[in-house]
Amino acid sequence: MKHRVKFEVNGEAAEIEAEPRETLLDVVRERFGLTGAHAGCEHGACGACTVLVDGAAVRSCLLFAVQCEGRSVQTIEAFGTPAALHPMQEAFRTHHALQCGFCTPAMVLTAIDMLAHSPNATETEIRAALAGNLCRCTGYAGIVDAVCSLAGREPVDS
């Protein structure tokens, strides 16, 4: 049976009908065309689908859309544009923190969420906070540098 869900997507009120088994990931991608959230594993282990729900980073593959009634969902598309990057995106670019880019939107959102709670996080804390987001290309050094730069930290081990 389909359920009607009212929620907010990137600041705009939205209403959809969804099967219970449709994940938030599939819904933002297929219904809203927000393809910056990526299906990397669909079982909560890679982090590529990370979005913000009520401001907190969550795995959108582990949340059914019907559970989002009344929630506010933000995807990467709410943060910066190619012509005007968000400071975190700018830092990623400056520090060569991405190669293929598949993990990147989720990594950026996780970093934004992290610094919102710990604006002066240490490199060790930053690495721990990013550990749920797998990157297969970069070896993480550029990502850690990027987030450290916004936390006002010199990477310790560089």
Add this chain to the structure above:
Amino acid sequence: MKPAPFEYVRATQLGDALAALASDDDAKVIAGGQSLVPLMALRLARPALLVDVNDLPLDTVEVANNEVRLGSLVRHVRLERDAVVVRAAPLLAEAAALIGYPAIRNRGTLGGSVAHADPAAELPAALVALDGVVLAEGREGTRRISARDFFEGFLTTVLAPDELVVGVQVPVAAERHGASFREWAPRAGDFAVAGVAVVIELDAGGVCVSLGAAACGVGSTPVDLHEVLTDAGVLGASDVGDSLLRSTAQAAARTARGDDDREQLVGLLTAAALHDAFARARGGDASGTGVAA
């Protein structure tokens, strides 16, 4: 990798949740969903009905009568950061910080972890070490179940199919309380191959007057190490020197006999957690760092 079809109901009242649970033999509660949904995506779990309890007023932290009472919807991130939890139940805060990754901890709940009863999970072992109580609500009323009796086997508990975990209760950490949770996992954030939780309380003279301990990752349920540590002479000890650490480790390791690797790890982690717990109890800093070995 898509779940099989299911029906969904969102409960806003406890009674509605219990009724929904009772309405279908294949009903399942969803709270944080961080363990259940992966199993559904893999089609290893195929509930016919999901009862969403996230709207129930169970995201609560209360201290009364020398007990900390935590609602089942307290998310791991809150256990990790909430000042009351960090002070009154530091072992739970430390255990929560060891679970998965931030996005998992933002959703995963205390009640969900307890009810899921994964033997490798941290919170069930922490509850056993703390000699906590699981509060279960059914249509017959509330049951208080000792954590030591709650876990029956791999992913199974004494909970009836139409019962819901609504909270847990643990004693408030005393003044000279020391807690430590040490685990070994291939990567930080993975399920532990083995983990050991130790809590102790010292009297004014520095003598251990109360202790609890449990291991995760070993066996099909959390393994209660209370008796092992007591018999090893930790209770009544005023110091943990090398020989007590070694003999306690050896005794604890025996609980994993038959699995050389876990036997080795349980011994090491028991010694480390015991050492930390004493240091913290003495230093007055009961909170741990949660860093793996």
Add this chain to the structure above:
Amino acid sequence: MIGARTLRREDPRLLTGRGSYLADHDVPGLCHIALWRSPVAHARIRSIDTAAAAALPGVVAVLTQADLDAAGARPMTHLLPIPGVQPLAWGVLAQEVVRFVGEPLVAVVAASRAIAEDAVDVLVVDYDELPPVVDVHAALEFGAPLLYPEWGTNEFLHLDYATDGLDDALARAPHVRTERFESHRIAALPLEGHGAQASFDPATGTLTVLASQQQPHQLRTVIAEVCSLSEGEVRVIAPDMGGGFGNKQHFTREECLVALLARITGRPVRWSQDRGEGLTASIHSRPQVHDATFGYDDDGRVLALSVRVVSDLGNPVLYFSGVGPSLVTVGALCGGYAIEHHGWSLSCVATTTCPVGGYRGFGQPQSHLTTERVMDLVAADLGIDPAEVRRRNLLPDAPRPFIAHGGARIDVGPLGPQLDQLLDSFQYDAWRERQRAMRDAGRYVGIGLSTLVQGTAPTQYGVAGRGGSYETAIVSVLPDGNVTVAVGSKSQGQSHETVLAQIAAEMLGTTVDRVVVRDGDTALLPNGMGTWGSRTAVMAGGAVRVAAGRVRDKMTAIAAHMGGAPTLEAVAAEAWWHAHRLPAGIEPGLSATVCYTPGRTIPIPDAAGHTSFDETFGSHMTAVAVEVCPATGDVSVLDALLVSDCGVVINPMVVEGQHQGGFAQGLGAVLYEEVRYSDDGQPQCTTLADYTIPTAIEVPRLRVVHRETHSGTEGGFRGVGEAAITAAPAALAGAVADALAPLGVTITSTRLHAHHLRALLRAAGVEPDPAAFAIA
């Protein structure tokens, strides 16, 4: 421009979620595919009942190989041109026999992936189990169950090579030793799995296939062959790719299936590999066992090296299979060392496991492990420092090219000075001092070295029997002075849009932001070789450079004719808009198409019997220091440094990124990742909770120092992408072996995972002290 740390052109769109990966291409009416895959390692199919599946609402079609055959599908082949290889062709779907868990048998097309999976759930397949063959050595034993009884063996290919006098040299050597080195099975695991989407336009007769594919042009050829179409009727587009790492250079059954199903159903269809399929039923890599016999003198000079290589192919139903990487392995066993006598035997063996194929490094991590472990063992045996043993065995600094066994023409810079630079930058002597001090304090620290000489930009002719060593580029200056570059190589994240723009901009005297690089579309260029084998800088970079040079020369001629010092825009306008004013003999327009080859490979044996598969070589020297916890087996990297010579560096930021990322993969391979099977052939790693790649916590920083030795190819570039992933396993194995030597542990495989090291330590009788562990 060349040599600048130019920020990437591709970043703004990727950072803001505007990347366009395979699954981002929804079209109206799109259908999705799910596959019934074998749940057992080996079985004969008795019957398939599709009725219940076909009856589910939303199911469009349920098809078996018989249906594909009826639609004119042709079999797939490995394309290997090697004499002596066993006969093998296979259907897009399995038919009578399945030979690994995950082998696809039935395809469902449905309105959604969820419905397609529902249909797969209710398919009824009846089969008789056949005995599995999981262990590669067991597969070679007499009486082993056979995957292909018509071969009479499980050996798919056997090759031997030896220099004259190898046996004598081994017999005469003052010291001879035989050791086994094993590389375990892993998965490349691009974060975006494989996938393809196809639609057929009956009006034009064109089949358009989107595929997450490193070689779009060659996939076009394969799809045309399998679907009985002409190449002109097939257009392949590789959109943004979420990694490839050599895995996506294979042409998969599923890519061909998608193409066939689009034609058969008339609907646009997509198959997007899920992670379970990716881990169990896609492509694994690396499993090889080497038995190395090496003879050396008292000074540590290796006089002879003979290696028996047994390579596990899984079920070799894969384009070039694990044979391609294995051929590279045996060709690279001497690495950067001048070893006078050399030989190898190669046995490529079929087992009832997932097909084995390419992964970044492509056979070289295995050979390099053996070569470097040999140097370490010689050093340990003779009590000579391992760096010194390497120095004594390195290729002489002149002449160039050095002609290696078999004919490879090695063109690297002088290796002695590079080794000096490594030891100096790493502060090798200071690390040895520190190691001694830490050992005295009961800490187990080890230092590992890798002196990698690596062939790059190889010809594909050796494994595909077609293609070769070239790349195509079109460089155009548009009427408004902006520049477009089209290339046949395909970025999977390697920054092609930036580095190729740097090359074009430098040649044309414009800025990077005025150059747009396009790739991955067979409609852009007649043919292209794609991205693999550390080839893009050399081959596509060379092609862009030559093409841009031709355009520049034409612009120079036009500008001279115009007089004064006209701007690029003015010359462009002149060339395109005022053709009547151009000098005599000059065609209108500013565009050049180039099919560039350095022409330095010898793909088939010449008169001397020589072959040489690589256009140029890189040299990369690495040192790592690790500490091993004797209680938990955890390996901590204390320092890691790589001295890189990839010729002219186009963009140091990008090169460092390639090294850091490759190092992470190499480290992951040996410390965290392992594909395991049960004895009955059941895969034990089916989720990312079981197959554990390193996270931000586990990957240390790799320091990179650049050297530049011009390659002599166009622009002077050398390949770089596969260096660190090849160096890391050997260097880490050496370091861990060095760390644990005092405890009597020997390292003979790439399994350096903590739990394996704990087992080795227990076997060596090491009993960790809980008290010491607790206090530490």
